[in-house]
Amino acid sequence: MKKRGGGQGGTTAPGGGQDARRGNAAKMPARPCAARRAGGGTVKITDVAEAAGVAPMTVSRVLNTPDRVSTATLARVRDAIAALGYVPNLIAGGLSSRRSRMVAAVVPTIAHPMFADMIRHFSTLLRAANYQVMLLISGYEEGAEAPLVQSVLTRRPDALLMTGADHAPATRALLQGAGIPVVEIWDVSPRPFDMQVGFDHAEVGAAVAAYFRAQGFQRFLSLPAGDRRARQRGEGFSAAVRAAGLELLEPPAELPAPSTITAGREALRAMLPRLAFPGAARTALFCSSDLLAFGAITEARLAGLGVPAQLAVCGFGDFEISRASAPPFSTVTVDGAAIGRLAAEALLARLGGTDAAEGQGPAIGQGVAMGGPRVKVPFHIIHRGTT
Amino acid sequence: MKKRGGGQGGTTAPGGGQDARRGNAAKMPARPCAARRAGGGTVKITDVAEAAGVAPMTVSRVLNTPDRVSTATLARVRDAIAALGYVPNLIAGGLSSRRSRMVAAVVPTIAHPMFADMIRHFSTLLRAANYQVMLLISGYEEGAEAPLVQSVLTRRPDALLMTGADHAPATRALLQGAGIPVVEIWDVSPRPFDMQVGFDHAEVGAAVAAYFRAQGFQRFLSLPAGDRRARQRGEGFSAAVRAAGLELLEPPAELPAPSTITAGREALRAMLPRLAFPGAARTALFCSSDLLAFGAITEARLAGLGVPAQLAVCGFGDFEISRASAPPFSTVTVDGAAIGRLAAEALLARLGGTDAAEGQGPAIGQGVAMGGPRVKVPFHIIHRGTT
DNA sequence: GTGAAAGCGCTAACAG
DNA sequence: CTGTTAGCGCTTTCAC
Numbered sequence: 027m028k029k030r031g032g033g034q035g036g037t038t039a040p041g042g043g044q045d046a047r048r049g050n051a052a053k054m055p056a057r058p059c060a061a062r063r064a065g066g067g068t069v070k071i072t073d074v075a076e077a078a079g080v081a082p083m084t085v086s087r088v089l090n091t092p093d094r095v096s097t098a099t100l101a102r103v104r105d106a107i108a109a110l111g112y113v114p115n116l117i118a119g120g121l122s123s124r125r126s127r128m129v130a131a132v133v134p135t136i137a138h139p140m141f142a143d144m145i146r147h148f149s150t151l152l153r154a155a156n157y158q159v160m161l162l163i164s165g166y167e168e169g170a171e172a173p174l175v176q177s178v179l180t181r182r183p184d185a186l187l188m189t190g191a192d193h194a195p196a197t198r199a200l201l202q203g204a205g206i207p208v209v210e211i212w213d214v215s216p217r218p219f220d221m222q223v224g225f226d227h228a229e230v231g232a233a234v235a236a237y238f239r240a241q242g243f244q245r246f247l248s249l250p251a252g253d254r255r256a257r258q259r260g261e262g263f264s265a266a267v268r269a270a271g272l273e274l275l276e277p278p279a280e281l282p283a284p285s286t287i288t289a290g291r292e293a294l295r296a297m298l299p300r301l302a303f304p305g306a307a308r309t310a311l312f313c314s315s316d317l318l319a320f321g322a323i324t325e326a327r328l329a330g331l332g333v334p335a336q337l338a339v340c341g342f343g344d345f346e347i348s349r350a351s352a353p354p355f356s357t358v359t360v361d362g363a364a365i366g367r368l369a370a371e372a373l374l375a376r377l378g379g380t381d382a383a384e385g386q387g388p389a390i391g392q393g394v395a396m397g398g399p400r401v402k403v404p405f406h407i408i409h410r411g412t413t
Numbered sequence: 414m415k416k417r418g419g420g421q422g423g424t425t426a427p428g429g430g431q432d433a434r435r436g437n438a439a440k441m442p443a444r445p446c447a448a449r450r451a452g453g454g455t456v457k458i459t460d461v462a463e464a465a466g467v468a469p470m471t472v473s474r475v476l477n478t479p480d481r482v483s484t485a486t487l488a489r490v491r492d493a494i495a496a497l498g499y500v501p502n503l504i505a506g507g508l509s510s511r512r513s514r515m516v517a518a519v520v521p522t523i524a525h526p527m528f529a530d531m532i533r534h535f536s537t538l539l540r541a542a543n544y545q546v547m548l549l550i551s552g553y554e555e556g557a558e559a560p561l562v563q564s565v566l567t568r569r570p571d572a573l574l575m576t577g578a579d580h581a582p583a584t585r586a587l588l589q590g591a592g593i594p595v596v597e598i599w600d601v602s603p604r605p606f607d608m609q610v611g612f613d614h615a616e617v618g619a620a621v622a623a624y625f626r627a628q629g630f631q632r633f634l635s636l637p638a639g640d641r642r643a644r645q646r647g648e649g650f651s652a653a654v655r656a657a658g659l660e661l662l663e664p665p666a667e668l669p670a671p672s673t674i675t676a677g678r679e680a681l682r683a684m685l686p687r688l689a690f691p692g693a694a695r696t697a698l699f700c701s702s703d704l705l706a707f708g709a710i711t712e713a714r715l716a717g718l719g720v721p722a723q724l725a726v727c728g729f730g731d732f733e734i735s736r737a738s739a740p741p742f743s744t745v746t747v748d749g750a751a752i753g754r755l756a757a758e759a760l761l762a763r764l765g766g767t768d769a770a771e772g773q774g775p776a777i778g779q780g781v782a783m784g785g786p787r788v789k790v791p792f793h794i795i796h797r798g799t800t
Numbered sequence: 801g802t803g804a805a806a807g808c809g810c811t812a813a814c815a816g
Numbered sequence: 817c818t819g820t821t822a823g824c825g826c827t828t829t830c831a832c
Contacts (some may be wrong), residue, residue: 068592070809081819086811096817111590116567117507118809121824126504128568136523136532145523149550158564161548163536180503181515182543203498205455287737317733324739346704347734350674352711468803473827479818483801505825508808 033251046066069110078106089114120182129373130178131187132162132171134253135284139345140362141189147366148187155374157184164189166253166283172196178203185373190255191215191222207376209369213255214402221376222400223368227255230358230405231312232338237407238310239270243338245309247275247301249293249318253283256314259342263312266408275300275309285314290321295329302331309337310413316341316348316357323355323412338413348410355412360405368401435621456497465493476501507569516760517547517565518574519558519642522671525702526732527574527749531598534753542761544571551576553670555642559583566591577642578602578609594763596756600642601787608763609787610755611672616793617745620648621727624794625697626657630725632694634662636680636705636713640670643701646699646729650699662687662696672701677708682716689718696724697800703728703735703744708741710799725800735797742799747792755788 075082080099087095088103095103106112120126129152131171133141149159164170172194175263179200185207191214193201201208201219207334210218231248238246246267250260262276267274278296281289290313294301301309313319319341326337333339333353341348344359462469467486474482475490482490493499507513516539520528549565551557559581562573564588572594578601580588588606590594595607600614618635625633633654637647641797647664654661665683668676681688688696700706706728713724720726720740728735731746745793 052516068590071811072809082809083811083820084818087818090811099817111586113563113566113587113590115508115569115809117504117513117569118824119811121502121508121826122809124812124824137526137528137529139524142522142524146550158547158568160545163533176500179500181545182502182504199498200500203455203500219801288732291737324737328739346674349423350678350708350711351738352715365831458827459825469825470803470827471801474802474819477827481801486801502825505808506827508810509827511808511827 030138031154037378046054068115069112070115071112074103074106074110074112077110078103085189100324124182126182126184127157128181128183129157129185129187130160130162130181130183131175132164132178133189134164134166136161136163138284138343140343143362144366144369146365148370149366151367151370151374155377157377169194172200176202185377186207187211187369187373188219189213191218191224192254193219207373209372211365211369211375214400218399220399221372223365223372223403224401225360225403225405226262227258228262228265230342231259231264232266233405234312234358234407235263235266236269238340238413239266239272241310241338241413243272243308243310245273245275245307247277247297247309247311248314249277249281249290249322250314251281251283251285251289251318256283256285259314260312273307281314281318287317287320287321287324288319291325292321293318294322294325298329298331301326301337302329307337308335311337311339313339313341316343316345316355319355319357320347320351322355323351334412340407340413344408348408353411356408356410358405361403365403368403372401419722455502456499457501457502457556461490461493461497461499464497465490490590511569512572513569515545515547515570516544516566516572516574517549517558517568517570519549519551519561519565520576521553522553523548523550524774525671525730527747530749531753531756535751535757536760537756538757542764544764556581560588572596572764574598574756574760575606576600578605578611579641580606593694594760596759598752598756601789605786606785608759610752610759610790611788612747612790612792613649614645615649615652618646618651618731619653620716620792620794621699621745622650622653622657623800625699625725625727626653626659628697628725628800630659630695630697632662632696634664634684634688634696634698635701636664636668636677636698636709637707638668638670638672638676643672646701660694668705672705674708674711675705677705678712679708680705681709681712685712685716685718688713688714688724693723695722698726699726700726700728703730703732703742706742706744707734707738710740721799727794727800731795735795740798743797744795745792746795748790752790755790759788 071082071085074085078085080103084095084099088100092100116127126176131148133145136142136145145161152159156231160178160181160183162174163273164174171279175197183206186201186204188208188210189212191210198219210219210222211224213224214222235246248260250256264274275297278293281293311322313322319339323333326333331337339355341355341357344357348355349358447517457574458469458472461472465472467490471482471486472490473486479487503514518532518535520532523529532548539546547565547568547570549561551561562584570593573588575595575597576599578597585606597606597609598609598611601609622633635650636645637643651661662684665680668680698709700709706726710720710726713720718724726742728742728744731744733741735744
């Protein structure tokens, strides 16, 4: 008992052209949500099969492995798909094939340009290989990760991207149990869970300290945001300063995570007494993010502190503001896009490569040999006016 | 199933990379939990049922309607779940129940604070009602929306959030066919597809023009980013100026979307000849985003143009930079969080309310009566130093 | 309060 | 190249 009420037409078939004809288009223009009930549910693969005069399996092949279908059948089936407005049900397909064609990505925030960039590139590469990306925002709270991972595993992602390399035991247990490829980004650790694409945050701090020292600074200050990796960068900086036996100012109370301009301003204001007294030595300031750095610079100039004459500032992240504000300020750049790309490539390699008919396989990035568990992405200090 | 090991990691970072060891990092995973049974595959509901000595259906009830299970059974089943590390398979559950417990949200970008905020609140409310949010980033390109919507409908979301109110016919057809609740945010239109939560962008521009006029400005300039709604705001502004018979400067070539600080700087630099000549009248500038406004202000001051003495600037969005930079600048604020909340509430109402055991039903926001198809969210001009 | 049977819509694994 | 037969793991529906 099949009676098709009002067919929906005119969807764009993947890889196909527009289908001009639309048999019996919707009669009543309005009623946005009524379409489904009347005819007896949504159109499914058997409806298409029937309309095209083939078996359901053939329709499935048209959708998934079109090169295994004769051209004539292909055309007939595609016509039927377009005519009926068939949208495949990946829930059913996923249950059957045990592949969800979905990759979950857990990030602390999407507000930071670096993560936004990374995500964009990660998604683009995966989409090209016919995977959808499900984005999960974990925030910076401890303990928020495990429930989030648990809830997403419920959808049986084919792979997982995690931010950071330290996870609660509960999270590790979940990942373990899931048995899917996992890539950790944005950090590297001696004990990767599976694959990693990132860099050593303490090294960044040490490098900035070295950079300042090379310019003869004797007095240093670190302003790290309240998240783990920001603290690592700050600690790398401070450790290097201490190791050199140079003066390290004590920062004010802990800053928030994620960082803000305002937090940078307030922190600098709190430090002012120790930076601006008569005869004070030049101080070299390392902020764990460009937002903090911009805030610090803003406040310093308002207080009449010369930048970089009395206070040199280096940020982190190479956000647009670091190069587009006046003065542009020095910062550390990490190629977020590359991290996204490399993470996607690592996952795809494990998933068996692209599964769509893409002309271009996943190129191995930047001469780095993927296949190992761990890729370190370089960072660079960008010298601008403030140091 | 899962194989680890083998491989070479580590590229060198400029900061002074060490890292040579890797050894048996992935060895002895410590078996945090007996998640995977020795037998084969992942643990499923029948395994839990068997372990607890009940029928699979009972386990399902424990998970979905625990109040319909006796306390004793509940405890026994929950123990079994924990012991086996069972993670329910929502793909199977979704196929069976025809509910995916997933809501898809299509936004042009996650990089703008306003969208990030809106998304956060939207997700939080939905998660509390036991729905996961799948975020799709459409960008600002025409024609990108339909394929994206098509691909996500494949997963049978229970509802959809769309940004903007104008969609290609292909998109509308898809939404129509899906037969699910749809909420359009961030804009209102005379012909909503289903529900809307937003505001009239042209009205914003008109309000800013009125605000400037009230201060006696006679000369106006609008700098809109290249996306549709930014142009609407600009057009609302320009139309109001023209209607009052006042002078409206011609803006330079079209700006990009999404907007950037750099674009604001460049646009203002291009306008300089018409703003800074001797005896020039004060000009009132409306930027379609705070990033543009910040760039314009930066460039104006660099050029020695007094802000607000010679150039008054009003942005849009109330981004942190508008209040935390020096000087803080005037802008228009829209409560992105409220949009997210209201959108979530509208959808949840249609989905039958929270389905989790939440103590708090969806509160109707801010005295606005939901249930109509259209909610207008207020906006406000925030007066700061630059006007 | 609990269980048994019958699919949900699709695809793997085989035929032909 | 195309079709047939069985499920995928869960929930619906109805008994008990």
